[in-house]
Amino acid sequence: MEVVVNGSPKTVRPGVTLLELLAELALDPRTVVVEHNRRIVRRPALGETPVAAGDAIELVHFVGGG
Amino acid sequence: MTTAIATLQDTPFTVGGRAFQSRLMVGTGKYPDNETMTRAIAASGAEIVTVAVRRVNLDRSRDDSILHHLDPKRFFLLANTAGCYTAEDAIRYARLAREAGFNEFVKLEVIGDQETLLPDVQGLLEAARVLVKEGFQVLAYSNEDLITALRLEDAGCAAVMPLASPIGSGLGLLNPVTVRTIKRRLKVPVVVDAGVGTASDACLTMEQGVDGILMNTAIAAAQDPVAMARAMRLAVEAGRLAFLAGRMPKREVAVPSSPLEGLLD
Numbered sequence: 001m002e003v004v005v006n007g008s009p010k011t012v013r014p015g016v017t018l019l020e021l022l023a024e025l026a027l028d029p030r031t032v033v034v035e036h037n038r039r040i041v042r043r044p045a046l047g048e049t050p051v052a053a054g055d056a057i058e059l060v061h062f063v064g065g066g
Numbered sequence: 067m068t069t070a071i072a073t074l075q076d077t078p079f080t081v082g083g084r085a086f087q088s089r090l091m092v093g094t095g096k097y098p099d100n101e102t103m104t105r106a107i108a109a110s111g112a113e114i115v116t117v118a119v120r121r122v123n124l125d126r127s128r129d130d131s132i133l134h135h136l137d138p139k140r141f142f143l144l145a146n147t148a149g150c151y152t153a154e155d156a157i158r159y160a161r162l163a164r165e166a167g168f169n170e171f172v173k174l175e176v177i178g179d180q181e182t183l184l185p186d187v188q189g190l191l192e193a194a195r196v197l198v199k200e201g202f203q204v205l206a207y208s209n210e211d212l213i214t215a216l217r218l219e220d221a222g223c224a225a226v227m228p229l230a231s232p233i234g235s236g237l238g239l240l241n242p243v244t245v246r247t248i249k250r251r252l253k254v255p256v257v258v259d260a261g262v263g264t265a266s267d268a269c270l271t272m273e274q275g276v277d278g279i280l281m282n283t284a285i286a287a288a289q290d291p292v293a294m295a296r297a298m299r300l301a302v303e304a305g306r307l308a309f310l311a312g313r314m315p316k317r318e319v320a321v322p323s324s325p326l327e328g329l330l331d
Contacts, residue, residue, distance in 0.1 A: 006121040025124060031131060032122055033165045038158075040165050058121065060162050062132045064103065065118025065148050066093030066233070066260075066282030 001053040012051060019046040021057070032059050076306060079278050081255050082171055082203030082224035084142070086113045089272070090302040091144070091257065092295070093282025100135040102291050107136070110285065110295035114142045116173055118149070119159045138168055144205070146173040151186070153193035160197050171203040173227070173259075173280075183233040187214050191221055198222035207259050210241045215248045215256075225254055227280065230271055231261030234283045238267035239274070246274045265294075265301035272305025273313070 001014050005021070012021060018041055022029050034041045035058040041049050051057065078085040091114040097103035107115060117132050136143070145163030150156035153176055160172040176193055178186030185208055194204050203224040208214050210228040218226045228248055231237035238261065239245065249256045255277040262268050262281045271279055279302055288294035 006124055008124070026126075027122060031133065033119075033162050035162060040161060042165070058162075059124070060119050061122050062117040062143065062145065062163075062166060063120045063130050064094035064097065064132050065120075065146055066095045066116055066280075 003051055003053065003055045003057060005057045006059055014053075016051050017047055018049045018051060018057070021051060022046065022059070025059070027059065032061055034059055074307070076310060079255070081205065081257075081277075086142070088113045088299075088302075089278035089306055090268075090299055091116065091278060091280040092285060092298075093280070094132055094136065095282055096286040097291060098286075103286070104135050106285055106291040106295040107141070108295075109292050109299065111299045112141075114144050114280075116144045116146050116280065116282070118146055119163050142171075143168045144171050144173050146207075147175045147193075149177070150175060151177050151189075153189040153196070156189070156193040157196050160193075160202060161200075164202065169203075170201055171205065171224070172197060173205045173207060174223075175207045184229075185209050185214075187211075187217075190214075191217055194218055194221040194223055205257065210244045210248065212244065212247050212251060215252055219252050219254050223254060225257050225277075226252060227257045227259035229260040230258050230267065230279075233260040235261055236263030236267075236284060236287075237261055238263050239271045242270065242274050245271070245276060249275050249277075262298075265297040268298050268301040269305035269308070272302050273309050275309045278302075 002009050002011055018034055029043055029046055037056055079089045088111050090110055090112050092107055092110050092112040093116045123130055147156040147159040150159055156176045164170055176186045176189035177183050194206055197204050205225040205227055206218045206223045207227045215226045228245055230239040257278040257280055258271050258276050259280040262284045268279055285291050285295045
């Protein structure tokens, strides 16, 4: 199934959780903040939150800025 | 002299219930490379450093997390909402930043115009009210307007940050009188943010009596950012000390420094 991660379409297997998605992308859940369909998902809930087709997921972190 | 000792021992810079020794806050953007940034920030003596919230780069062509280069135990990370043009966006970015788990402080920017990057006062106030209610310590990037500053204070902001001149312009402190008025009228700290270009700008700004300065481009875009960071540190300290010392009155006529008595016939 297809979801949108950081604005780009991505094919994931049905039923994948946000935590599994992060692992697949080789991202450390401690260094990334996850927004799922405009709702922030806290770290402890990542493993219990499945992704559905068409979901919008934003993965953000801190970069240099003023 | 006891007064001199009292003057030399400045009070800490306190904002949102936290105390800091340095009155210089620095950004982490636009450096030629991360090593220069790390060395420049060390040379600046800053404790508070600003960071931006952005998407993780998923193609891994570059690893751009700032936390690989800044120890969050050593520096107080102040997330900004740079790039936000509506209250809604700024609130979204602030919530994401807080979720990173470092602190509840946010440098709130709601920009109203792409060319000047001047703040959208209405959006700023709207976002500030929401975020204060959610428990954020809001440091609001504002234009140098007294009424806006008073409204932001009323909204519960932890600090108001009037600009010296537009972001990244390096034009220096364009409106010292208004900035001084804002400082005199507000109870919360006033930190001048944006527009400082070189050390004399920073010194002149601190001489107005404001609580601190936040800058990024003036250091990052200098030919030698590490040297400029050191210059800014000294300028902020010099300006602060000159303010505390109290300058002599200006006169439009000369007053001799040497005695008039004892001159030869």
